[in-house]
Every structure is written in C-alpha cells, then in structure tokens.
Amino acid sequence: MRLLPGPQRGGRRAGGVTGILVTRPEPGASETAAQLTRLGHQPLICPLLEIVYLDAPLAIGPDVAALVVTSPSGVRALARLTPRRDLPLYSVGDRTADLARQLGFHDVFSAAGDVNALADLIVREPPRRAGRLLHVCGQDVAGDLARLLHPHGIRLDQHIAYRAQPAAALDGQTMAALADGRVSHVLLFSARTARCFVTLVEKVGLAPVMAGLTALCISQTVAEAIQGPAWGEIKVAASPDAAHLLALLPPGIDA
Template sequence: MARTTATVPGDASGRRLLITRPAEDAAPLAARLAAAGFITLVEPMLEMVWLDGPEPEVEDVQALLFTSANGVRAFTRRTGRRDRPVLAVGDATARAARDAGFVRVESAAGDVHALAGLVRERCTPTGGVLLHVAGTTVAGDLAGMLAQHGFAVRRLSLYDARPSRRLTPATIAALTGDSSDDRLDGVLIFSPRTARSFVSLVAEAGHISRCRTVDVYCLSPAVAEAVCTCPSGPVSWRRVQVAARPDQDALLALLGAP
C-alpha cells in the first residue's frame, strides 16, 4: 500500500469515482467531476436528519461557528437570522454560509484547530458567547480548545448524521466488476467517520479484498488512518492519497480535476 500526495495526471479518461459524501454535498461534487470527464457514483455514508425545535437564540452571540455546510443548512432551516458574523472551518462551509445569505463570513481554511485559531484572532472572551452549530456527533473538541483561552462556547445540535446500513447494489457491482470498463477506480472520503463506515460496510458485504484494486483519496491524514483498518483487520488499497490541505479543492487536485 502506497501513501502519497502526488497529483494524478489530469486526463480523466472515463475514470470511475465513488463519492461518499451526504447527498446534499455529493450532488454538486458529482456535477463538477462529470464536467471534468469522470464517471461518478454516489454512495452517501451519512444521511442528514434535520432536528426540529425552537428558533436558535443569538442575542448574546458574538459569532457563529460552523464546522460543516450541514451546520449552515440546519441553522438556516430554523431561523432567518443572518446578522451574526460567521467563522467557518473551511472554504466549502464558508461558501455555504455566503450562499445562505450571511455577509460577514471568514474561513479558517483548515480543521477545528485552524478554526480555533481564527476565533482567537477575530473574537475576544468578553465579547459574548460563541455559538457552535453542529450535529449530534462532532469531531474534535472545539469548545475545549477555546475554553483554555477564556471563551464561552455554546454548542447547538441541529441535525443528526446517521450512518448508512448497507452498500447499494451499484456500488458492490463497481467494486467487484471484472472489466476495467465498469470497475471502480477511486473512492473519495472526507471524514474519519465516513471512512470507518465505508470500510465496515465493504467488509460486511464480503468484498474488502477488492480495495486493493482501488485508489482512495483522503481529505486528511486522520481519514487515511481510518480508511486503512476495519473491524476484521487492516485494509489494503492500491494507493492511499492524502490532500495537501483539508479542503475539497486540495482533494480534487489529487485527481487533476479543475
């Protein structure tokens, strides 16, 4: 198994790629890749369930912290308020906030550590509460990082990301295809949780050995670590490639995609 950050040549040549993002994020990504000449399949590893409840209280909030585009979607489903500054974990989340109507938006262009650093640069502990809009499960201890610097963080869980229970027949067929014309060439994975879910489902379907014929493109080293093991043991891939930065554009650069 080779792990590299080298860029794949830009000629898509009909390469077949599996996108494991939730449906809301997978659709525009699939369109972008299709325009570049790739053949795409979508197999969401997580289903977003929006939680009902009262309108979020933001009067005492100095900034909204979004660690995913789904947080933006969940927040805007509950309220029309767009008057608070937004600090987003990455560029895709920042774009989602701008598209939703927020005007004061900044991106940390990284992970939760980068977001915590941006908060310390832009906010003060005495300026008010920071509202972290998230799902019921979060990666990283953003509140803990900021509490060390005197910030008060209120986490608001507005959605539940529920893992898929099985792979679709189309994905199994792509994994097990005997012909190079219909066989899967690569899998795009954006989070450790998604990585663990995917390899577990492949193992449950009895096809984990097929991963050795597939490249996996990982958003971060943590994703690469998670995708290389499953409950039954290590997982061997043809190549494990890791984005230079934890954002979608850097991941697509591994493919040579515009």
C-alpha cells in the first residue's frame, strides 16, 4: 500500500470519510489517487491485480472490419501489439476511448457504458465495410459481447493479450490501516478485484472490519460480487465509469 500525500486534519472527516482505498491495477490506481487528492481526500493505493501483457502475435487480416476494446488495459495491449491505427475502434467507455485516441487511434466510438451498451452501439453503428470484429482483451472478460452480437449477424473474435494476476495477500500497511480504522471507503472497479479484496480480508481475519467500510462499486455486477459479507454500506455508480464512481464520495475537506 502507498499512502499518498493529502489533506491532513486528523480524525474522521466530515461525511465519515477517512482513507479511500484504491484497489485497481496500475497505472489506473495512481491516476485515481491523484483525482482523489485533488478532491480533498486521502487516497491509499493497494492494487489487487497486476496486469501482465502477453506477446501473442496479433494478426489483423483484411477480413477484420473493426477493433473492440473493453478496458484501458486492452487498449494498451492493442497498441503494443500492432502499429495499425487505421481501423475503426469500438470502446466500452469514455476513459478507454480517450486513451485510445492518445495512443493514436483516430476512428474511435465510445459506448459510454457497459458491455450491453457497447453491443447496442455496434449494432446501431456497424463498421462501414463488412467483416468480423476483433476484441483485444484479457483472459477474464466481463459479459459475453459475442453472444450479444451473434443474433444480429455480427461475428466477434477474441485475441487474449493480457492477464490480470491477483494479489496473493494484502500488504502490511493496508492491513494496519484497515485494522486501525484509517479506511472508510473502498473503490471497486471490477468484480474480480472485489472478490479478491473480500477473500484477502477474510484470509487475515479482518472480516469484522468490513462492517465499518463503504464499498463503492462501479457497476451492479461488482456489487453482486461482494454480496454476503457484512459491509457497512454498498453503493453503485449511476454509470459505470470513474467519474460517477467518485461522485458517490462525500465532499473532501477542501472541496
């Protein structure tokens, strides 16, 4: 865990906020922590997944009409594997779409939602030429985009370009912060990260601490992944993106 510099006034803050635990992989964890600091919160970084990029050759043949990505890691993996930037690219959300543009992709479409919204976008605005879609993704993918597109005659193939390696244990600083009540909210960006957090907390006997924590979930799917343990509260973002997730927090002390 890394405790980043932030406003310090001691004790529990207005709205019951102390530390905000950021569990997403890097580099997203540091980006989110910087946002939290700007909002007047005290972020604590504890990535529970490590992204490991795979070097499986990526062949983009003439039958590929468009590319699909459903995470920032997918975009980074795609950019590593091919110099091509000429094909249309469909993105699940705005943050992923913005990153794609930064990495040189020009013809980018954002669903600004989840996998269902992405399927709707592709059906509504299909590629200009016929062909299959290529989804560059990780080993564990949320939702079944291929199944959603199949009834519309759209073929989607996957190319697995990375894997997310779960943490084997919580680090000592994170355990101490949880045990001492220095964490009030936990940001959960994926169902896999959420399940990993619960497993590791229970593993070290800190499950009772969760009754004092608020879980902030980026989607209902994430919230469903942590049903069972006695959380103090579970909140779900109005839209599955980082901005709406952070909007669930009370104002920071400098806000």
